[in-house]
Amino acid sequence: MSASALRHVTAVRYVTPLREGGSLPGLMEADDLGTYVVKYSGAGQGVPVLVAEVVSGELARGLGLPVPELVTVELDPALGTAEPDQEVQDLLRRSPGLNLGMDFLPGALDLDPGAFPVDPGFAGRVLWFDALVGNVDRTWRNVNMLRWHGAPYLIDHGATLTFHHGWSGPEPPEVLAVGAARPYDASAHVLLTASPDLDAADAELAPLVTPELVRAAVARVPDRWLDVPGFADVAQVRDAYVRRLLARRDARDAWLPPLREAVAQHPARTGATTGSPRPARQIWRRPT
């Protein structure tokens, strides 16, 4: 294992599927006595989603945002033989070997900013970060933030860096520039109405997005998830992520003003708006 790789564990027990989001991650125990939310390499959207989880999750961590630890998880599909759901069985069967795990936070609740107001500084940093990585999945419907022991955590970065779904090789400079300057659609973002302090976030975070930080986040992706047709080798794929993210940082003059405008047009919400938060982990079992 290289110094840059994620910590690696082996799953020893399949507990249950998690059904709140769309991707049916599995809750599993591992040989380090930890419990992890496992995202499958054989899921329908493919490994780019796992790459996005790692790059954006580690980038967020590098910027000081709270993200539970990410690990790679060795999986033997035979662990799931007692799982009655055919869809889950298929996912496991398609995902032998390396998968992605996130440290499971037991008893965490979905963070509802109506019920638990978040601080404008934090809201600004999360919104700024989501605009940097183009996160389309931190909405009122799917907050993808947990509240655990009174503190917020960011989860689920699979729907970031969506530009990589169309990659067919290294981007020419003109294509890179246009993509990096694309405005971020924050209209459904869950923190848009939490008085996010975008300017403070920009002043604090932009200088931290250095080539070293971005390279370190990209370096944590396992080689075998970076075999992309059209690229010469894995190093060229890593380089494409780094160039694109640094270009995004440098294109803030294009995406920050419309984002400020979106915040200004959505006055702060006050009071609880969505009722009591649901438990983040709703263990669901087919009645037997």
Ligand SMILES: Nc1ncnc2c1ncn2[C@@H]1O[C@H](COP(=O)(O)OP(=O)(O)O)[C@@H](O)[C@H]1O
């Ligand atoms: N680290 C974690 N600790 C506790 N609960 C989690 C954790 N990660 C995910 N969950 C729960 O599982 C659900 C699904 O996970 P998520 O990463 O959002 O996957 P997806 O939305 O792609 O299905 C989350 O909405 C949350 O309720």
Ligand SMILES: [Mg+2]
């Ligand atoms: Mg989710």
